[in-house]
Amino acid sequence: MTNVQTKKELSKEYKNIKYILTSTMRTRLILTMYESPKNLEELRSELQKPSATILHGLKELESINLIKKVQKQYQLTSNGVILATNMVKLIENWVSLNNNTTFWNNHNLDDIPEEFLKNMHLLKDVTYIKSTTSDLSNAFNRYIKLISDSQELKMIMPIYSENHFKHISELLNKNKLRYLELMVSEEILNSIKLNNSFKKSLLNNKKVKIHCIKQNLKLFLTCSHDFMSLTLFFKDGHYDDSQILIGKSDDARKWGNSIFNYYKEIVDEKQIHRN
Structure with a gap:
């Protein structure tokens, strides 16, 4: 602060x-x-x-x-x-906030470092996507489409989601995804270890590097060479998979990568790296 x-x-x-x-x-x-x-x-x-x-x-x-x-x-x-x-x-920050007022107002922003909140103008061109009652999986499906077209990904993953890990594992096994840098908590890492399929595809995979972070982060961030995406938690602590921000501009990708690198620098020294 x-x-x-x-x-x-x-x-x-x-x-x-x-x-x-x-x-x-x-x-x-x-x-x-x-x-x-x-x-x-x-x-x-x-x-x-x-x-x-x-x-x-x-x-x-x-x-x-x-x-x-x-x-x-x-x-x-x-x-x-x-x-x-x-x-x-300041004006661009204001425009960025106004463009996605619902998203920012509904969610916990505690784990977005202050220096990045000051640079919200970099997200002025992001797209806000929300699931609807007629399509409950809209946000998730758009996300899966994005990562399916990517060869390299960097992710901060704050939840243990078999749906997400299943799709990621499939992309790795089919060699569509050639490199994955994943940041998870110790709790999530232990859950991965208990699943033989995910353990093989993620922990024992030369294409995957996993960082174990002590914090239970409240942001789900994904970065690739052509997009960044962000989903957050409600203020009551529950993860929200119904709303997502997707940015494809240079500024948005710069913002996302900077947050990933910020947490990478303070990651637990006992990070896991399987070759």
Whole structure:
């Protein structure tokens, strides 16, 4: 979580942030100049506001060192560029959350590290899929189709699901899946060991690397070269297989892989690797 010193700094800067965001004109000016420097005529044309209103906004931003005038063009200072970059990120985060409000509101987000919650804008293009009363397996079937078309997978698997392991084992046995990196809890690992079929296809398979993590993570994450998917747990602790986010953009895959690598770095030193 955010440390005490950072919280104090955030509180201290709140007034400056509020000053920008509570003015539509100041906000629009910053975002417009973030694209490229503009002269007054270009700003008037783009913002559809009179010169007096724009000049007043420019003067306010210039007084706090966010913009400067170079010859006849107005442009952001270095401080302005940094602020604008974070404003764009904030807007994209908001868009990402709004696009999938139901998914995020219904689930436990505790095991998505804070640094990745700050980068939700990377998921702005994901697809939200939900099972329905007429098709209870819609989300699961879409997931199985995705992994069936993949040659390599990285997975954080927080549940022992024979359905999932059965499909994964089939893909490995048919050589459709050529490499699997799987992260599971000790409890799930022990359950795999008790199933002779899964033990053979997963633990005693050169194509599979298993990490044993101490935490009972509450997120089911899958990454491949062309997609990432995420399912979560309800806030009451039950796993939800009826809703899934699927992302195929570079940003979404980057986000998913970063979370996998985050947990991989803190995985139990007694990780299992069968050759």
